[in-house]
Amino acid sequence: MTTDTPRADVDDPQLAAALDEFRAAIGAEHVATDLETRHEFSDTYSPRSWTEYLPPAVLQPATTEEVQEIVRIASRHGVELWANGQGRNNGYGGSAPAHAGTVVVNLRRMNRILEVNDEFSYVVVEPGVSFNDMYDYTQANGHTLWVDTPDIGWGSLVGNALEHGFGYTAHGDRANSVCGMEIVLPDGSLLRTGMGAMTDNPSWHLSKRGFGPMLDSLFMQSNFGIVTKMGLWCMPQPEYYITGWVTLEDDEHLPALLDAVRPLMIDRTIMNYPSVFTASGALAVVGKRTDFFPGDGPIPFEVSKAIVAQIPNLGMWNMRFAVYGKENTVDAQFDNIKAALSVVPGVEVIGTKIRGDEIDPESLDQSGKVQAGIPDMQLLNTSSWAGGVGGHIGFSTVLPLTGRDGRRITDLVRPASEAAGFDYIGGFLLRERSMMHVTLMVYDTEDEPAAARARDLCANLVGTAAKMGYGEYRAHPSNMDNVQSTFDYNDHAMRRFYERLKDAIDPAGILAPGKQGIWPRRLRDGSAD
């Protein structure tokens, strides 16, 4: 895709000059060029010898003004910048920029929690605030609202929202819970969206739209600006919470389960964003594959069944869900869900009802925690499934929420994964009308052939899935152009439109070239200028 010679080296005179100015602007101690830091802010789930995405430097500004100054300096020197919050982005490239030579701007030091509002149930944060930080803060300060969290709590609220990330409370569709942003544009100027575009308007984080087109979504999964502030809607602590757990004895009834759940999602009887996952997904949280199976290669299906039969409350497929509210409503909703799912053969539905103000995280399993907005780190274990220095790459497809589509994607991904030597660790993140099928290809990052097979497998699955009508929701940098190319309607009209916006908003093309397959003019194929 790219046609120029990347500035991958600190010896590049333009970069060297920019680094001097960066040091003057944010302090030399916050401009790292040592190999260890550069690796930390590359893709930590790739083998260390794969240096294609190793950034030449990592900047860690502490304020919006410093970000503005970095952007201005970079613009003057033609240095490319890749901004992130924590830079976790597990399985999708970590902190790694998509274009070789791009400097990472990591915003961990911008970690101010600007507002926690229990009355209106929202928070306003800088990009360096992690889900763990936020939870600790709300607990320490007696706040009652529940902030949505993904499975692993070390990521950035802002970063995760910008990548269309998901969580598991009533506000789990995180991009849809964003309300009002502040953005540093590629020229270093500040933009505030929605009602925030009026000075001191108190509805900035209360009303999703202002006057004219709403711009928030334009800065998600994009390279049009660096978001330095974001409002996120949260849920008030409910009087009662039921964390529900569904097990399915047989793989063959997965389609029936998905079809039974759909109407409960559409009418929001299930009030949160549930997950449906394989036994291997559940097992990988608590152990390594060798704990369950001594042999080589993927665990055979019949062996999985035997393992599942021995473990209480574990099915070949498992679903978690939640309801929240007054006691009379949560009881009624839980009864309704149980009745609706009873049509699925071999299904078991259990629930634990807890007062919202009496939640003891220690008494909850991982699902019980994240469905109550309590971040957790246990799921990070999944990457250790294959042993060694764990890593994984994610393949994540958007499908209609139907049993038929659920079966079609598992019939594609399971055999393909196993043929490449990986256990199928998959699951569905359910939304109102669609679902994401997420698979992790887990490997030891010191096993380069395995890492290469995982990357190839993901790349190859993209085209096959697209032919079946399934688009990706997120991708590793090595896969971004590939995924973008599957969005082919009218000769890739969407990409061409993105490119037009990119050239207008960032004419020098300094922000995150290649992100989501969006390249600035000078790096596009066949572009002369």
Place this chain on the structure above:
Amino acid sequence: MTTDTPRADVDDPQLAAALDEFRAAIGAEHVATDLETRHEFSDTYSPRSWTEYLPPAVLQPATTEEVQEIVRIASRHGVELWANGQGRNNGYGGSAPAHAGTVVVNLRRMNRILEVNDEFSYVVVEPGVSFNDMYDYTQANGHTLWVDTPDIGWGSLVGNALEHGFGYTAHGDRANSVCGMEIVLPDGSLLRTGMGAMTDNPSWHLSKRGFGPMLDSLFMQSNFGIVTKMGLWCMPQPEYYITGWVTLEDDEHLPALLDAVRPLMIDRTIMNYPSVFTASGALAVVGKRTDFFPGDGPIPFEVSKAIVAQIPNLGMWNMRFAVYGKENTVDAQFDNIKAALSVVPGVEVIGTKIRGDEIDPESLDQSGKVQAGIPDMQLLNTSSWAGGVGGHIGFSTVLPLTGRDGRRITDLVRPASEAAGFDYIGGFLLRERSMMHVTLMVYDTEDEPAAARARDLCANLVGTAAKMGYGEYRAHPSNMDNVQSTFDYNDHAMRRFYERLKDAIDPAGILAPGKQGIWPRRLRDGSAD
């Protein structure tokens, strides 16, 4: 704001040449230049002698291809186009373009209902489909889903959604229920958003995001393209529906009511988008002011109180709301709502429970209908409140959902309206965390001084409201620049960003110049090219 000489006349040679080509492209019978049609597609709520927004011609294409051809022709001749669905837009200028000389492209003939999907609860429509059309179609074809409707059913689903319009079911936040669009860009090419950017992807109207930044909101309240297809999420017919009605005896307890409702909106105990409105708002639906008060000038407050005391189930303030679901849930939610509102002095809460499959529109009042997605035309009567040939202009502000803010806005708008000779007909459209205060200044359109006073009043209130921290949600063309100018953060960074997008997406500046205060380069102040 504008600096050129508008092409307001069909004698303009460029326009004449374009009209010939429009006739060849879509048929001469669909290109109107007669005065009657031009008036019909101007602002019908302005006095007929005010010709500032009278379009020189009205085009009514029937297909997307015809829209593409119109855009290409207009582009070649530098003719400006203002597209709308039905062109109703009551109180915000009707079908009138913001810039004199702009040709109206009315899409009433693009009236295909492309899909009604009960399984996933969504519809896909062209811009000419009205809420009335849609309801008739779903009823005639045995569909069960409920399509959200605004108060008056003659408008376009697409047009209303694009203007950030509101309805009263669970999907009343219409812009948030949009999922997937097809758009004719200013160069005549087609763009599909989200998963629709992949050919034949079945999740186009199921998943709100694709790969890269979601673009849907960019085409709402904007002039960046002409939307020719839209998916809209709907609600499934619930097993039970309770239409609730709240009356408040005293005006002074309005703040207590709003504060009591807020938590019920945030946690979605109230499942729809309720309205809170004055007695005058309720009375204007069923009669004229002279039916209730023989005197001149606004009805005095004490007289209003006396009228209200005589009418059953009418308060000085009234709120409608709804819950939907299985019988056990709607009963529980209604009980919870009643209990929560009982803290408000002088409040009465009643509800009517109906089976979703046994709804008889004839048995429901206007609120009972629209909260069940049944369009109605009764509210159109409001414009006849002042007698004569009714018209009104809307002043609509976004506020935090608090009693304090509710009181501040009524304390501003009521006396200002009355001082200008208008009854205060106001209300609040409630959202999760914010509300819109909507006022109608109703006049006889043959009474030019009254119409002028109404327009001036709206214009003057904008700046005052902005100083109080309140931005407008929508505006009459005569007020768009004024409203946009109140979004002043960082030297109007949002407008400057809109302008940058406008110049990139529509370099010739032919689409809806001035809409929402967004002008193309050649029409901006101080612009030389």
